Amino acid sequence: MPLPFLTADRDLDLDPGAVDAAALPHDEPGHWRRPYRPGPWRVGAAAVLLLLASFVLLSAMIIAMAGSLPGAAVCALVGALMIALALRLLRVxxxxxxxxxxxxxxxxxxxxxxxxxxxxxxxxxxxxxxxxxxxxxxxxxxxxxxxxxxxxxxxxxxxxxxxxxxxxxxxxxxxxxxxxxxxxx
CATH class of the missing domain: 2.30.29 (PH-domain like)
Incomplete structure (x- = not known):
């Protein structure tokens, strides 16, 4: 079963000479594509950031239930920034x-x-x-x-x-x- 997020490498894994036939193996040349997959170091760093963001958001929920809404808002903002950073790291x-x-x-x-x-x-x-x-x-x-x-x-x-x-x-x-x-x- 082909995975759509692997389109840039999928066909090239089958035939290394396919680079000369078509620069990128996809049907829509007008869309922005990354011609390679994100590496394990980049994905791992983003996963760690998302894990930390989940803990920060959990602490925001606990702080909000304790009654300190300004502290909860700060924690929620930090969590949202960590999620945005992780997603941007994956797009680099x-x-x-x-x-x-x-x-x-x-x-x-x-x-x-x-x-x-x-x-x-x-x-x-x-x-x-x-x-x-x-x-x-x-x-x-x-x-x-x-x-x-x-x-x-x-x-x-x-x-x-x-x-x-x-x-x-x-x-x-x-x-x-x-x-x-x-x-x-």
């Missing part, structure tokens, strides 16, 4: 559509039309390990604009999506490069 990454390339960071989103993207390629360089300040030597997907400046490096082989999954990084980089080559022309 590169998204593509026929309109362009969208880079979703934790606090901001940058959208570039394909005409403004000069190149998408992988490069060996120091990369952040799980987004922390510590850097290690690894591969990064570098996106250069037509003006010469680069977008912030978001997809690396040591980030939350691809740590200890080098094949998934290579496949995602190939798909993103193929998608860019197809729509830039």
């Amino acid at each position: 990454g590169l998204w593509v559509s026929a309109q362009g390339l969208r880079q979703v960071n934790l606090l901001r989103t940058v959208t570039e039309p394909w005409s403004a993207v000069a190149s998408v390629r992988t490069r060996q360089q120091p990369v952040r390990w799980l987004g922390l300040p510590r850097t290690v030597q690894g591969q990064a997907l570098v996106i250069e604009r037509t003006g010469g400046e680069r977008l912030r490096t978001l997809v690396t082989d040591h980030n939350g999506d691809f740590l200890s999954r080098p094949e998934a990084f290579e496949r995602a980089a190939d798909v993103l490069e193929a998608w860019a080559a197809e729509h830039r022309d």
Whole structure:
């Protein structure tokens, strides 16, 4: 039974040469899609945040029943912020559509039309390990604009999506490069 949320990787798992045939194996190129699955580190961090949010919301309910409504409101607000942070953490990454390339960071989103993207390629360089300040030597997907400046490096082989999954990084980089080559022309 195919799972709809795995559409970006499902067909590519069957045939690694399918990248050349179609940049992304889905029927709706006008919709924004992430061409790779969120990694286990990203999903695990979001799950821990959601678990903590459930405890905070439970404490808000207990505080409200005890009669301290301002304290309950603060706890409920903190819980809602934790849920929003967990959901935003799951959306972080590169998204593509026929309109362009969208880079979703934790606090901001940058959208570039394909005409403004000069190149998408992988490069060996120091990369952040799980987004922390510590850097290690690894591969990064570098996106250069037509003006010469680069977008912030978001997809690396040591980030939350691809740590200890080098094949998934290579496949995602190939798909993103193929998608860019197809729509830039």
